[in-house]
Amino acid sequence: MDKVLVVGSLNMDFAVYMDRRPQAGETVMARSMKLVPGGKGANQAYALGKLGAKTSMIGAVGTDTFGEQMLANLEKVAVATKGIQKIAGTETGKAFIEIENSGQNSISVIAGANAAVDEGLVLAQEELFAQADAVVMQLEIPVPSVVAAARLAKKHGKTVVLDPAPARADLPDELWAQVDITKPNETELALLTGLPTGTEAEVVAAAKALIAKGVKNVLVTLGGDGTMLVTEDKVEKFPAYKVKAVDTTAAGDCFLAAFISQFTGSNFAEAIDFGAKASAIAVTRQGAQTSIPTVEEVENFH
Template identity: 40%
Template sequence: MKKNKIVVIGSINMDLVMRVPYIPNIGETIMGKSVERIPGGKGANQAFTAAKLGANVSMLGKIGGDEFGARLIESMQNAGVDTSCIDLEADASSGLAIIQVNDEGDNSIVVLSGANELCNKSYIIAHENVIGEAGIVIVQMEVPNEAVYQAIELASKSDAIMILNPAPAPDYIPDHVLEKIDYLVPNETELQKLTGMPVHSIETAGTASRTLLSKGLKNMIVTLGSKGSLLVNSDGIVHFPAPNVQAIDTTAAGDSFVAAFAVGLSEGKSDKDAIAFATKVAAIVVTRAGAQTSIPDRREVDAAT
């Protein structure tokens, strides 16, 4: 059924994850502890998470003709993602993310786009039928803006619920695009960049969110790390605290939250109940290392207190 189908459009990367005692300063050399290659990319992580949580998921994106491409596809397929519409760009490299994770579980990430940069407007238009089958469409911003905005336009035409995770955040999102988004889900840093306003607390996050609502955005969900998240809309502001857990690696926390929120909506949950479900999933993810390797399945989530 269309209502339950989730389509994720976005990046597919191999994550090169380096464990370090702390994030080095400019010009500083430190010794790392370990390195792993883990399938990732915001789009792939979100599709992977949604599928592991039991959703019907299709992924749109591109991989390169290098050694990573097949492994990236295999990882998503193993989770249950329909990868049949992912394009192979034989002459390009697959996306690569270089991630440093410190002893507190915080990270610093550099992304090399590779084939993701070729995920353009024409590719999105060529898969309009896939988007038209979706009840929910999720996009992020590790593919070109023209593809993101085209996907939002097509989702709007088909009456799908449109979720934009503006990561990495652009300097602004045009008003005519904001009006077509049902849920914008930035973190504090992304919200600050989008609005040009300081975001360092629950109160300032709410204030900054209202500036985007005034431009036609329907709902804002701001993820605040250990402080939880906010739902901001015309009804007001609701704060969802995060459970107290020992974070090991926050790499896929935001991606898992967005995907789990979409899964909740696809199952008929209210947005508040879907946020509570997403909070539960993200709290598990941060206690584990890696991106897709940290994602729980539905039984684990349902069994968690």
């Protein structure tokens, strides 16, 4: 897709690196902490911009230093930020991330200004929808705003992409009926559908439940087991690339953005492979937006 609009969240990540995450009631000594621009929406917009797509974003930040840093980081990769509103008297969203040696993490999010991304804010940017080829959304902003964005995207005949995270079971059928591509992992897929996803057959059945709601294409990311594409009439599986993970933060955001940057409407295999390579590189680096590779790095990855 040449022109992409991202409607979503912006968070400043407080990334804490430790040997292992603490159990309940336990104190663990950490090695270091970094402040890194993040938020699922901003991560995807940043990755799209860095990977060469003409990208714009709708969202909100507070009138604080973190908000200014978030905007500046997006602008470094040519993301258009005029759709990102500064909400007076509100703090920029924050995420607190604990990352252990395996690269696995636990994340807690404070919405901050993201909660102010209401339907009015979204609808006021209709021009950005008209200019885009695809509209990408996640669930770190209010769900009614996501529904409004999907409805407006369809009004203008755009490809609607939903990253259903953080996953929740109460998403309205109206939203699913407008989604062209969704990208849950197997855990999110189980939460979204209420169905088990412990085996490949169960993953397919759960994905088919979303297809029955009107979703055209379900991309299920399976970590080291690759990616599964499920449509109404086919199931295909694509391999992952084996690397030593340092930090899995934003790996899914990187995969989706890289996929969209190469997707032309039908070339699923090539776009999924590009996404798999990009996310494989990202997990070998610390941080969210700081981990995103360039096009050249992805093309040279083996």
